[in-house]
Amino acid sequence: MHDVIVIGAGLAGLRCAGLLAEDGLDVVVLEAADAVGGRQRTDIVDGFRLDRGFQVLNPAYPALRRSVDLDALALGSFPVGVRVRTERGMAELRHPLRHPLSIVASLRSGLVNGTDAVALARWAAPALVHPISRLAQNDVTLSEGWDAAGLRGPLRTAVLEPFLAGVLAERRGETSNAFARRLIRYFALGRPGLPAQGIAAVPEQLAAHARAAGADIRLGARVERTSALGSGMQVELADGDPVSAARVVVAVGPDAVADLTGLPAPATNGLQTWWFAAAEPPTRSALLAVDGRGRGPIVNTVVMTNTVPSYAPAGRHLIAATCLLPRGGAPADENDVRRHLSEIWNADVTAWELVRRDDIVDALPAQPAPLGAPRSPRSADRLYVAGDHRDTASIQGALASGERAARAILTDAGAPGSAGSLRR
Structure with missing residues (x-):
């Protein structure tokens, strides 16, 4: 025994x-x-390294630092920020403390104003000083938490909502406000990335x-x-x-x-990830991209090989596009995904090869308030x-x-x- x-x-x-x-x-x-x-899990498909759905690894997680040798993973780190497709084009928002020179560009994007910036700080600041048990006291939904902080402008609707939809696998704002605050703390303190050999x-x-x-x-x-x-x-x-x-x-x-x-x-939330191969990337940026206009099925997309070149064979590039996968609902259609990709990247994607589609019904446990x-x-x-x-x-x-x-x-x-x- x-x-x-x-x-x-x-x-x-x-x-x-x-x-x-x-x-x-x-x-x-x-x-x-x-x-x-x-x-x-990570699979090798036609020379491409495909995780089972889009993954990120945040070295700020305390349990991760206790558990593994991070240096041995040879992490490629995503930039701390996001690209946002707007009606006027593509805007970039970066971590203001790590990229202070980006502040002017962020303000000019029309996505950030003084009221929103103060409200975001009011919402996020407690997570930097209090444990999650304290944050969970009198917990409400994420949507209610943003309302209480006064965060209602484009920084919320065009940036945070689409970005966190991919992180939380839901876009209704029903996730615990305390949990979302804690995640933002980890994003602020760490630089999420991926191991060279895959998740x-x-x-x-x-x-x-x-x-x-x-x-x-x-x-x-x-x-x-x-x-x-x-x-x-x-x-x-x-x-x-x-x-x-x-x-x-x-x-x-x-x-x-x-x-x-x-x-x-x-209870769980589902995600669907599409993996496309291309001879040329639609951008040299390694930032995650979202659609701030609230259109289409894609919640985020990124050129994986701009961060981890080992995810594709030499001379090729790998692009991930993630959609929500509602339980009992119809999954996104490839034609709609390609159309949305072309809008987000402002690129011709017809020649991109679909390598695989991952439908992860139980991608994440639901984390309600x-x-x-x-x-x-x-x-x-x-x-x-x-x-x-x-x-x-x-x-x-x-x-x-x-x-x-x-x-x-x-x-x-x-x-x-x-x-x-x-x-x-």
């Missing part, structure tokens, strides 16, 4: 497994897919650490059910003999957690649950949840930090 079985080799499961194995426990990780990563480099590094600590990671091991077995737990596989352990951590995605735990399925405290990893006797749906909808939330599950197991086993007394 193992000490711990971790079901799922996403970020939460791998982080939990690595910590437990590091502390001397006998840990086995069961993953249904053919590779680790969960929603953080999969993060879970691959976590898996390598877990294996080095002694964890056994088994791929292609689909779990069908868990059940109590004497003083432990038994896990039944779709193909193979049952596996038993003293404790089990369910660290699967939001779409599968209900089947293995009996807990209600967490009011924001609750992170949920306990303890689900039942000797059964634990980890994942961003137990914390916050982010890489930070997934990693922190995995850490919390590991701490709970160490505590429940009787002697935190003492490997010898944990082997029960």
Whole structure:
């Protein structure tokens, strides 16, 4: 009998497994897919490096800094700012403290005025000094939070709303105001980017650490059910003999957690990403672009190879375009996506090759107001649950949840930090 079985080799499961194995426990990780990563996967298609949906990695996340060697990822960083398609053309807004020379251009864009700037500062400033637990007190929706701050002009409607629609996977402003403030804090403090080898480099590094600590990671091991077995737990596989352990951590995605735990399925928001290849990029800018006019299906688009050239073969360029994927609604049509791309970039996109389309129905757990405290990893006797749906909808939330599950197991086993007394 193992000490711990971790079901799922996403970020939460791998982080939990690595910590437990590091502390001397006998840990086995069961993953249904053919590779680790969960929603953080990267595929090589015709020489292009395609993440499973558009991803960004923010080095300002505290749990990320604790978990991985950021230097080893060789991050390519996106500029801190956004390009906005307006009726008058394309405008650029950059982080005013990091790019002070851009302030004049931002003011001339017509997207920023004094009232909006003060209102944005009033809304965002608390996140720079208060923990999220304080921000969550008397929490409201993001839309209500902006209204209360007096943020109603073009900075909101043409910049923040379209930008955050892609980040939060919803454009109705129903997300927790406290959570959105916290995300903006991380954007302000960090420079989001991507590993040279794709987002999969993060879970691959976590898996390598877990294996080095002694964890056994088994791929292609689909779990069908868990059940109590004497003083432990038994896990039944779709193909193979049952596996038993003293404790089990369910660290699967939001779409599968209900089947293995009996807990209600967490609500999620969906995203759709289109990957196009081109001989020439529509711009040399590495900024994320949005449509400030409120048109079309695309919430953001970016030339990936202007930030991470390794995402495409030599002499080629990769462009990502992301749309919302409403549950039960019709996905965006390729013709509409191409039309919208041509408007945003002011370019002829007819020759662009569609490499792949990713429809991620459960891209992110919904984070409605009011924001609750992170949920306990303890689900039942000797059964634990980890994942961003137990914390916050982010890489930070997934990693922190995995850490919390590991701490709970160490505590429940009787002697935190003492490997010898944990082997029960």
